[in-house]
Amino acid sequence: MRGMWLAGIALMCSTGVSLAQSAAPQTTAIPLDNLSSFQNPGKSWQVAGDVTAKLDKDNELDVKEGTGILVNEPSRKKKGVDLLTNFEHGDVDLELDYMMAKGSNSGIYLQGRYEVQLEDSWGVKNPTSANNGAVYERWDESRPNGQKGFEGYAPRQNVSRAPGLWQHLKISFQAPRFDASGKKIENAKILHAELNGVTIHENVELFGPTRGALGGNEVAMGPLRLQGDHGAVAFRDIKVTKYGKPRPELVDLKYQVFKGKFEAEPRYDSIPPEAEGTSVALTSEISPFQKDFLVRYTGTLRVKEPGEYTFNLNTNGGGGLMRINNKVVVPIEGRDRKGTVTLPAGDMPFELVYSKVVEWGRPALGIAVVGPGIREYLIGDPVAGGNDNSQGPILVDAPVNTILRSFMDLPVPGENGKKNTRVVHAVNVGSPDQVHYTYDMDKGNMIQVWRGGFLDATPMWYSRGDGSSRPVGAVQHFGQPAFTLAKLANPQAAWVIDTAGTGFRPEGYDLDKADQPTFSYRVYGTNVQDAIRVVEGGKGFQRELTVQNPAENLYARLAEGSSIEPVSKDMYLVDGKSYYVRIDDAGGQKPVVRDANGQKELIVPVRGKLRYSIIF
Incomplete structure (x- = not known):
């Protein structure tokens, strides 16, 4: 002993x-085979099998027949009405995906009374209580003009994705508490909320119903309510975990x-x-x-x-x-x-x-x-556990174009789920447009992009440190680090995974007048310049590859993912509608979408210059 x-x-x-999962409360998915889970659904609501949005069409969704996706398309002919669930809830965890049309506006009302705003807030730099992910403000007509709205909560940062991309929302809600006489003794709270993997609210106290609530009263139990009278929006994978025992x-x-x-x-x-x-x-x-x-x-x-x-x-x-x-x-x-x-x-x-x-x-x-x-x-005692007495976070902002080199750990698929791989020559490039990327000098490629804050350098700078940093915002990874350019025997040959036979040699980067880097390297006996710049309005990045005297059968891989769907002549939706790739100038070469190791890849021959954009 x-x-x-x-x-x-x-x-x-x-x-x-x-926490072990075996004792966790049961999570229930709302069936979306039809509208029977909701009270008196209006004509603007339907169930669909697929949905897309256009970046240049306001308040418009393209819908395909099928099941599994809940869609709202209000119009003059189909007046939008709110959608209420048949069930009521008290304490609840809510998790779902949603997609906004361009310029659209909607919301989720917990207990029908407390609105978490859904909005096309793509590119907004300074979010307010009216933007995507916010807790909408309360309203009092008796207050002076300019003060009628109050007690709204903006998200900590704007990590909203582009119209037509799926966004992931998780909310932990605590209902108001009442004594035996019905008197409220504790306000409702949003204990935690995450948008696209980033915490946007924590321990937010809700002193009363927000504007547009079902009623001015507060209750122990109420329905989940989806706003339907504003704009086009789609939902899928709606999961509810109820508490209260x-x-x-x-x-x-x-x-x-x-x-x-x-x-x-x-x-x-x-x-x-x-x-x-x-x-x-x-x-x-x-x-x-x-x-x-x-x-x-x-x-x-x-x-x-x-x-x-x-x-x-x-x-x-x-x-x-x-x-x-x-x-x-x-x-x-x-x-x-x-x-x-x-x-x-x-x-x-x-x-x-x-x-x-x-x-x-x-x-x-x-x-x-x-x-x-x-x-x-x-x-x-309110201690999370372990002996982690580390300080932090040590955050690095990017009020101007900013470069910070570090190690970067990336999650990649492994035999037992996700694991990390470390990129040891990572260059992190931040911008005041609040979109940032990491470049792998050992592969000559972008390995991730993200929206929101720049870097958390705590693991690198606190105490002895381990040399790594991590993104602060909502990250889009691009899979296992790999080369942008490869020489293929034919368009179906496997992509190159190491430097053998490539002659790859990094040659650093040069800064322009705005402190934006252009990376250089040699591969297959040719010089490559790789310039990555922010798309106007912070919509994403445009990348221009300039290859001098390119080798025969040289290809660039622009994307890989579970799916790659063409949405127009030069635009593709990648990895289950996670981001867009737009081919701006392929030098007359034709892109190819191909199967590779259970995934899809978008590749294009390179004959000198290639320009494309990543929109997210």
Whole structure:
């Protein structure tokens, strides 16, 4: 037992808290085979199999027959009306994809009362409470002009994609709380909201319904409402996770504190405690010592909702174990600090042991709990876990054209899902238009673009650092790092994956008067200049490749993804409508969309100069 206890503590000090999924509340997808999930749908709403939007047509979507996508196209003939779900919700997590038409406007009303704005905000530099992802403002006609709207919340940054591209939204909502008499005792909150993978809201308190709500009153339960009277919008993959079941409670807590560096669980009846008593909370602060102590809590766990629960134990600066009903749920052995158990309703014995043995670790004790119909909550000290005392973030803005070289870690598909690959000669190029890119000097290629903030340099500059930085905004990756140019025996030959036989040699970059780089390299015996510039209005990037005396059968790969769909003569939608590629000048050469390793690739022969744009 002695060695196992100490080894477990060492392992647990090195890991953070992570939730097991087995005990998570059930997530339900809203069926989109028809409109039966909604109350009295108006004529502007329909179910479709595919939808696209044009970058030059206001408030217009092209719809194809089928199922799986919810589309709203209000017009004079089809007056737009709001769409309400048949179900009502209290606390809820909402996750969905949506697509905006050019110039369009819509919204999602939580409980029919609190609007998260959906809007074509492509290229907006300074978002307000009226732009995409915002919490729309409240409204009071009795207030003076210019002050009628109030308490709106702009998103932290604008990470909106172009019209016709799918955008991903996640919202964690906490409903208002009422006492037994119906009096509101706690405001509604948006606990967390992400747009396109970027946090745009956190712990936003909603003091009342926003403008255009179903009513001025607030309720414990209400329908989800999709705004339908403004503009063309499409939705898919709408997933709802409902909460509201009663949480387990710890009652009749007693504690004992023992002084010493306990490498094994002691026999408590053989040593006197330094302190003992009753407590209303679970905390490491009950100990009068900062190091070398053990706290033992005993009490009753009161469970009102039977089912499967996961407990994540946070024992910062040490280790511990937890027993429920006299059985070990979170053991000291192993690397994980979590345990999953099926519990009946009722009262059962509870025991928690925390041994503080690491001198440099700040003491903290808590349990993250998730269960049936119960959103994750914390019992004890508000510490996320582990011994991560790092400072940050150290953010780098780009108020002017800015270059920062670093390592860059990219997520790429692996045998067991996503893994990271490190680009060691990455050049990150930021712009005041709030669109940025990373260039891989070892491959002569753009490897990612993003919209929003520039870089988080904390991993590179804090303490000793590891040399890497990471994008702050919404990122569009381009897959495994690869060469832009390759010499192919025929248009169906596999793309080149290494430098063997290419003669590839990077030659750095030159800056123009606006501090924008043009990259240079040699490949297949020819010189290449690679100039990447921001498209007007921050719509994306235009790239111009100039190849001197190009080799025979030289091709450029412009895109790869799960799908590549032509939408006009020179425009393509890539990777499930994630971004556009527009061919501006191919020197008279014809692009080819081909199959490669289960993916699609867009390639084009290169005969001197090639210019194309990435629109996102």
